[in-house]
Amino acid sequence: MVDGFAWWQSGVVYQVYPRSFQDSNGDGVGDLPGLLARLDHLVTLGVDAVWISPIYPSPMADFGYDVEDYTGVHPLFGTMEDFDRLVAAAHGRGLKVILDYVPNHSSDRHPWFVESRSSRDNPKRDWYVWRDPSPDGGSPSNWLSEFGGSAWEWDAATGQYYYHAYLKEQPDLNWRNPEVRAAMLDVLRFWLDRGVDGFRVDAIHHLIEDEQLRDNPPNPGWREGMSPTRRVIRVHTMDQPEVHDAIAAMRRVVDSYPGDRLLIGEAYLPIDQLMAYYGTDLSGFQLPFNFHLLSTPWEAKPLAALIDQYEAALPSGGWPNWVLGNHDRSRVASRLGKAQARVAAMLLLTLRGTPTLYQGDEIGMTDVPIPPHLVQDPWEKNVPGLGLGRDPVRTPMPWDGGPNGGFTSGEPWLPLGPDAARVNVAAQATDPGSKLALHKALLALRRAEPALSVGSYRRVSAADDVLVYERAHGGRRLWVLLNLGRELRTVDAPAEGAHIRISTHLDRDGEPVAGSVRLRPNEGVVIGQ
Structure with missing residues (x-):
């Protein structure tokens, strides 16, 4: 940590998709004991916090984002005792633990919903x-589900529709009801009392819908091949003003606990709308996820313009953050190519703000083609053929060159990549020029140089495929030069x-x-005096 800054400002967050990290019992699905067994990888890598995607009891219609019990652990992942051991072991290694919090919807099998649909006069x-x-x-309106079809599901027994922004098995909670709000805030307290250091809050921009149920207007930009839900502009089902009061209530709970507990918000929104999620007087999320690197053209001028726009939009005291990969989007090495993925790693870990690193990106994992008979993702099953499925980025982590990459002794729930015998942690741990070695070196440099972790940002130039910027803190200055092209510059x-502190080629x-x-094709360097 850097004096005067919270741990999450100078730190790096690492996302674990637990189904695919490490299986300990041979059932083909990753679990908490498996994650515990691999914590030292995170320590050696040099990250500061582990964000764990949902581990709650769930029918797994959407692989844990359909929660049946907000205060339990699914037996597939282990027990509450396993969770407690994991938190203690992580804290013993200096790692923070961040849980996924899913406030927008529950499972249709949650006892709350079972009661809710039992009769119109149920409490x-x-x-x-x-x-x-x-x-x-x-249906009451033209609202569409994110996963295809109407967002309204008819319940013949009670003669009404219920709303679901995602699957029909994921009914939306009514956050306008104070009892719902109180119960969901108690969920935060339950996990904070168990030592959790923060939460990544799922789908927060969907939390509240238009009370008048007004139809969403048609989207004139929709074309065949796009997600069906984009047929309309979701002005009445996303980003409603009332959501910020709910976020502020979450923040008050988190702030009532010691130790700089953290709230990260998932909201895919334009930059100007995203800024509101910091809250009035920074009463909202400390880190509203900034996903804009995922969609910005990988060229010097557009990237420089994005960084400048984002920095300029931040509220006074607001802390930036950057994301290049997660469990929902195509992997960095597949989007940009393996060579530019190394440059992307340098960008992510040297920009001002808190970076989030998705498991496997540190070894250059790529999207894995999934045969139709092995598809698991409900999104792909509901709207096949559009390439919306997320299975290719959720495949198991290869730890070594053995059977199933050392991930499981059984049959993995999704196939490993065809290159797992070569692209794995053990192979790269002994290769001084590997992608893993690059991440370790970048993270070590970031930790050693406050200019990189908490320093100021200044654009120097963006031309001819090369982006150059300066990071400075306490009289120390470092410059980052990134060749985003395939020509020598x-x-x-x-x-x-000055001298080169690190090159992406190591x-x-x-x-x-x-x-x-002199920058070789697909090379980035950090230089300093």
């Missing part, structure tokens, strides 16, 4: 969003008497810089 009826049919007998040195440490810097 929990208003815990979910129930509405009468429209005058023509159809020569760039004026930003300082005299072969130029200490090289003096005089007058100019």
Whole structure:
């Protein structure tokens, strides 16, 4: 940590998708004992916090994001005792633990929803969003599910529809009901009392919908091949003003605990709308996830413009963050290619703000083609053929060159990549030029240089495929030069008497810089005095 900064400002978050991290019992699915057994990988890598995707009891219609019990552990992943051991072991290694929190919806098998749908006069009826049919007998509005089809599901027993932003097995909770809010805030307290250091809050921009149920307007930009839900502009089902009061209530709970507990919000929104999620006087999320690197053209000028726009939009005191990969989006090495993935790692770990690293990106994992008969993702099953399935980025972590990459002694729930015998942790741990070695070196440099972890950012130039920026703190200055192209580039040195601290090729440490810097294709360097 850096004096004067919270741990999450100087730190790096590592996302674990527990189904695919490490299996300990041979059932083919990763679990908490498996994660515990691999904690030392995270320590050696050099990250500061582990964010764990959902581990709650669930029918697994959406692989844990359909929660049946918010205060339990699914037997597939282990026990509450396993969880407690994991938290203690992580803290003993200096790692923070962040849990996924899913406030927008529960499973349709959650006892709350079972009660809610039992009758119209059940005390929990208003815990979910129930509405009468429209005058023509159809659904109450034209709202569409993120996973395809109408967002309204007819319940013949009670003669009403219920709303679900995602699967029909994931009914939306009614956060306008104070009892729902109180119960969901108690969920936060339950896990905070068990030592959790923070939460990544799922799908927060869906939390509240338009109370008048107004139809969403048609999207004139929709084309065949796009997600069906994009047929409309979701102005009445996303990013409603009331969501910020709910976030502030979550933040008050988190702030009532010691130790700089953290709230991270998942909201895929334009930058100007995203800024509201920091909250009035920073009463919202400390880190509303910034996903814009995922969609910005991988070129010097657009990236520089994005960074400038984001930095300028931040509220006073708001802390930036950056994301290049997660369990929902194509892997970095598949989007950008393996060579540029190394440059992307340098960008992610040297920009101002808190980076989040997705498991497997540190070894250059790529999207794994999934044969139709092995598809697991409900999104792909509901709208096949559009390439929306997330299975290719959720495949198991290869730890070594043995059977199933050392992930499981059984049949893995998704197939490993065809390159797992070569692209694995053990092979790269002994290769001084590997992608894993690059991540370790970048994280070590970031930890050693506060200029990189908490320093200021200044753009120097963006031209001819090369992005150059300066990071500075406490009189220390470092410059990052990234060649985003496939041609050799020569760039004026930003300082005299400097030397290369690290190259993405890991072969130029200490090289003096005089007058100019020669950047090979797909190379980035950090230089300093």
